[in-house]
Amino acid sequence: MNLTVFGATGGIGRELVRQALDAGHRVTAVVRDPARLQVTGDTLEVFTADLSDPGRLRAAVSGRAAVLSGLGPRSRKDAGIATRLTGTVLRAMEAEDVRRLLVVSAGPVGPAPEGESALDRGMRGVVSAVLKDVYTDLREMEAELARSGTDWTSVRPPRLQNKPLTGHYRTVVGGFPRNGRFIARADVAHAMLSMITDETTVRRGVGVAY
Known part of the structure; x- marks a missing residue:
């Protein structure tokens, strides 16, 4: 498949590019600074753009089978970036x-797991309060996806880790895995790539965790 990856220099974005290339896909990695992309491959195209102009991005998405985005806030000070940048990508795609x-969202944006323990419920409340602005941004991003004409999927992980790919994790379409507290960025990327052709995930949020 011909794929485009936004946020390709971030933790999940790099994994998306690397794993997609390893799987034999042709990948266009959209970056602001090519020097930060520590991935190479014969079927990799690096597309430099600042994501401010959807017209500029049209060439990066034209004719692609799918677009994958690792864009999003890395801290509270980045709140608002997910909605703004994803909106630019949506306009180029349309x-x-x-x-x-x-796209990557976050577990607390979706519904609580069935049978959630008191401990996990308390942890979710604390995290949601601390990162309120970040989750508000991600909810607004998901609302914009829902208003779009795209066949979107929002992948919602819990706390992210920099650990190797395992390929073993749980997913819940429209929900979240019970007691799912962690997942590696590499496995989030693996899940996203596996969902490209999964019609059950289209226009749905999907919780993913160990």
């Missing part, structure tokens, strides 16, 4: 009639 989009 202009080129590219439909499949997979």
